[in-house]
Amino acid sequence: MGGSSETGYAAKHTSSAASQATLNTDKLEEVRKLFTAHLENKGLRKTGERYAILEEIYARSGHFDVEELYVGMKERGLQVSRATVYNTLDLLVEQGLVSKHQFGRNLAQYEKSYGYRQHDHVICTECHKVVEFCDPRIHGIQTMVGELLNFHILHHSLNLYGICGDCRAQAAARSSATPA
Amino acid sequence: MGGSSETGYAAKHTSSAASQATLNTDKLEEVRKLFTAHLENKGLRKTGERYAILEEIYARSGHFDVEELYVGMKERGLQVSRATVYNTLDLLVEQGLVSKHQFGRNLAQYEKSYGYRQHDHVICTECHKVVEFCDPRIHGIQTMVGELLNFHILHHSLNLYGICGDCRAQAAARSSATPA
C-alpha cells in the first residue's frame, strides 16, 4: 500500500491567494448567471456589492474566513461593509455556490463550491493543515440515511481529525533526540 | 420503503434532561476511573469541580452547550465557574470521554462519549432537530483515507444537513392553505 495516488484521490492545497483570475473567467460567468437567477427568483436586488463579493470569492483559492474576505476586498479597493459580507455569504451558502465549514476553532470557514468536485476534509489537529479527499461511498450513506430517517438531505460535511505525517515525523525526531 | 428500523439503524433523541442517574451508576464509575487515570497521567489535580462536571455530563442525555451545563449545575446546587467548565471540557474532550460538535450555529455542542456507539448526526436546517445514525462504511473510509494521505486519524465528524419530514409536512400544509 504505497501512497501512490492512482485515482487522483486527494490533493493538498495551500492557502495561497494568488490572482489567477484569467483562467476562471468562464466559470465566473456561469456563477454570476446562477446567482442572478437566484436573486430574481427570490425577488432580491442585484446590487454591485453582492456581485463584488461573489467575484472576490471565486477569485480566491482554498478556504477563507469572513475577515480574510473583507480585508481582501479592501485591498483590491472594493468597498463593502462586514454586515454585507455576512449577508451575502448567507445567500450564497443557501444557494450552494459557497459552502461553509466549521472546523475546530470557532471561526466559520468558507469555500467556493460551484463546479468543484464535492469533497471532504482531513484536518491535522497539530498544525491545522487541511487536506481534501473524495469518496463515493459518502453519497451512498447520504442517500440511505435520508430515506431511512425521512430527511431530505441537502448537503453534508465529513471531517476526519488526526495527525499528519509531517507532525508525526517531527514528534518522532523530537523524542529520539532526548535519549540519555 | 417503510420506515421500519430493521437494524436499529438510528434513534431520535429529544433533549430531556431527566435524572435517570441510578441506571448509569456503573458506567459513571468506570468513567470516573478513566478520568482519574488521565489526570494522574498528566500530573493534574483531582479537584471536586472536575468530578462534579464529569458527573453532570454523564447524568445528561443528548447534546448540550456550555451554558446549559453551567445552568444545570447551578440548579443542582453545584457551584462552578464558567471558566472551570470550559477548562474541564477541554480535558474531557482531549481524553475522548466527551465529544465536541460544531453544527451550524457557532455554538459548541458537547456530548458524553464513553461506552456509547460511535454515531453521526443528521441536522434539520429548519427546526434544528438532531437525529443520530450509525453506518459502518464510515469506518472504512476513515481507515482508507488515513492510509492514503498518511494521517493518523483519531476521530471524525459526519453531519448530514437537510429538512426533516415534519418540516416538509408543515411547509406542504402551509402552501396548500394558500389557494385562492
Next chain:
DNA sequence: ATCTATGCAAAGTTTTTGCAGCACG
C-alpha cells in the same frame, strides 16, 4: 508549604442588529 486550579470579571473574537440614507426595480 508549594504550586496549581478555581472564581470572578474584564477583555477578546466573531457575528448580529438598528437606524439613516442611497439605490434598485
Next chain:
DNA sequence: CGTGCTGCAAAAACTTTGCATAGAT
C-alpha cells in the same frame, strides 16, 4: 417613487484570560 439593501457602529453571543485566593499533593 417606494421599499429593500448598505454602511456604520453599537451590542450581543461565546470564549479566553489575568489576578487573587483556596485547595490538592
